[in-house]
Amino acid sequence: MVSSALHRSHAPLSLALGVAARQHGLLTWAQARSCGLTRGDVRRLVRRQEWRRRLPRVYAVRALTDGGDEAERPRQAVMAAQLALGPAAFAGTHTAARLWGLQGLRPWDGQEVHMVVPAPAAQRQITGIRLHTWDTAPEEVARTGSGLRLTTPGRTLRDLLLDVDRATAVCLLDSALHQRLVRAEDLAALEAANRGRRGCRRSRPWWSLADGRAQSPLETRVRLVCVDGGLPPSDLQHPFHDERGNLLARVDFWWADRRLVGEADGLGPHSLPEALARDRVRQNALQAHVPGVRIVRFTWEDLKRPGYILATVAGAGGGVR
Known part of the structure; x- marks a missing residue:
């Protein structure tokens, strides 16, 4: 006390x-x-x-x-930056993405927050704050119930896609769509609004790769490997039902012409023993009710070997078609 x-x-x-x-x-x-x-x-x-x-x-x-949970640390850092910089400042880029809960960035290292101030504003450099000075429309800034100011999800994506690599960009887009922070029909306008900014040409094709059905960055990255290798899945989050219409499973990837199921196994809930047991029951039910179906699984480690992912899909499906 x-x-x-x-x-x-x-x-x-x-x-x-x-x-x-x-x-x-x-x-x-x-x-x-x-x-x-x-x-x-x-x-x-x-x-x-x-x-x-x-x-x-x-x-x-x-x-x-002191002693707050991990989710509170970036909020405290942003509030401190707001108070230090004044009422015109707000969180942007990587920091805004983390506040919105967008998936795809590396975990915050606790060292620096990204803040935006109006372009004409002159600000001294402050340790722990990376300043960005660009014009942002009033409607592109949101405010949380606790008073934090940050760019809207759409503006956050616009700014971030100019700064990150392709795979990270698509992870962020997928996450925003999956969480319904933006709508698929809004992406074209967001891309168009970026034209003329540095990096816009490089990032322009990435917007069309977004798919809100992806439930994790691992799923997004595996999908991109398969798309780039000429083996795009025919469906994502594909449902399988038994003869009575009951849902047996919803799988991450489905190659219909290969009768091949793909699953992305990341660290987290699927690593727990009870989850692994449920996965086995689900897999057994799927193989019992869907004749000839094959199942392949991919992890974060597999992303270091994209050729392995492609060879596994091609081999399980009888070769590239």
């Missing part, structure tokens, strides 16, 4: 804690002063390690920020 030793400033401290509680445990020097805390009060709180300096003139209340 935050110490109540500052008897003289107990009421101002309570006000300051209320402000911080609404801002992911953070507040500015100016906010602390407006609550009635003096310069000496703030210094004592920092000296007692009840508060810590997060960014220039931005403080974290340790009772509110």
Whole structure:
């Protein structure tokens, strides 16, 4: 608990804690002063390690920020950056994608957040913040219930596709579609809006590769290997039913002409013993009810050998057709 030793400033401290509680445990020097805390009060709180300096003139209340879950860490970092940069700043690119829950980027290293400020704005460099200065329309900035500002999913994709590689780009697009953060019919307009920006020609073909049926970056990357190798699956998340119409299985990839099922086995739920047992039951039921069906499985490790993935699909299906 935050110490109540500052008897003289107990009421101002309570006000300051209320402000911080609404801002992911953070507040500015100016906010602390407006609550009635003096310069000496703030210094004592920092000296007692009840508060810590997060960014220039931005403080974290340790009772509110320490020990939070992993998902809260980037939110705290963005709020700190907002408070340091002012009301015109908002999260963008990689940071906005993580806040929206888009899948496909590497896990955040906790070191840096990407923030956008209007192009004319002059800002000093601050450690832990990567600044981007470009024009963004007001309708392209969203606000969360806790006050975080970030680019909309569509604008986030526009900016990111100019900066990432092809496979990562398609993973992000698939994830946005799968989570219904954007609509498939909006992608052409988003691509067109990027024309004239650096990197737009390189990324232009990637928009048409998006498929919201993909449920994970591993599925997306395996699909791209197969598409590039001339062995695109005929369906994704293909359902199989028994003779009474009951769903037997929904598989990641289906090559109808090869009677071949493909599954992407990533780390996570499928690694648990109970999930593995369910997968075996499902696989046995599928093979019992669908004559001649074959099943192949791919992991993240297999992506290091795209030739192996293609050879497995081609071999299981009797060769490239």
